[in-house]
Amino acid sequence: MITVVSGLPRSGTSLMMQMLGAGGIPLLTDSLRPSDADNERGYFEFEPVKSLARDASWIDSAEGKAVKIVSLLLYHLPPEHDYRVVFMRRPLAAVLRSQAAMLQRRGEPAPNAREDEALSIHLQRHLDAVDTWMARHPRLKVYSVGYEELLRNPPDALSGLPKFLDRDFDLHSMAQTVEPRLRHH
C-alpha cells in the first residue's frame, strides 16, 4: 500500500507529510527542493513525482511509504497498486492568495483579480473531477483533511488517520509539528 498526500499546492500537503513522518511513516522524499520562505521546513517532495505523467517507474519504491503528489498528477498513478490518499482541502480563495504570494517571491508576475477568478473556476472544476475519479478508482481510498481545521485542532483533524491507514500513530508527536507561525499566507 502506498500513502499519497495530495491536494492543491498551498493546501497543507507539506505539513501533512511532515506530520506523517513525525507519526512514524517512512517518507519518500529526496530533499532536492530546498526549504525557502514559502515552506520553511521544506517541501517533502520526491523529484521524480513531477514527471509521473511520463514515467511512473519509481512507484514501486513508494510501497509502504508516504509520497506527496499534487492532485493534477493523481490520474497518472499506475493502477496495479493500492493507494490511501490523504487529501488536503483548503478554501480556494486562501489557496490562490498563497500561490500569488509564492509566485511573487519566485519573481513571477502576480495574477490579477480577473485571472484569479478564472483560475478559481478551473480549480473547482478540477477538484470535482478528481473527486469523481478517486471515488471510482477500485484500489484507492480517500481521507480528507481541512487545512484550517488541522491548524486549529490537530488531534481532531487527525483522529481518523490511524484507522484509515491501518496503523498506530503517535498523534501527540504529529500534532506538535503544527506551528501556526508557519501557516501559508
Added chain:
Amino acid sequence: MFFTPRVKIEPALYARLKTVAAAAGYSTVDEFVQHALEKAAGQIELEESEEEIRKRLRGLGYIE
C-alpha cells in the same frame, strides 16, 4: 428551460443515435443527445481547466 434550436445531422448518424439511445434506455433521441453533449462539453471544459492549472503549477515548480 428548453428551447428548440435546429441542429443539422446526417440521416445515417440520426439513425445510429436512435438505436443507441434506445439501447441505453433513453426515452428520446433528444434526451440522449442532451446528455451526450453535456458530457462532451464538460470534458472539453475540464481539459481547458487542467491546462490552465498545469501552467500555474509549472510556474510554482510543482510539475515539469
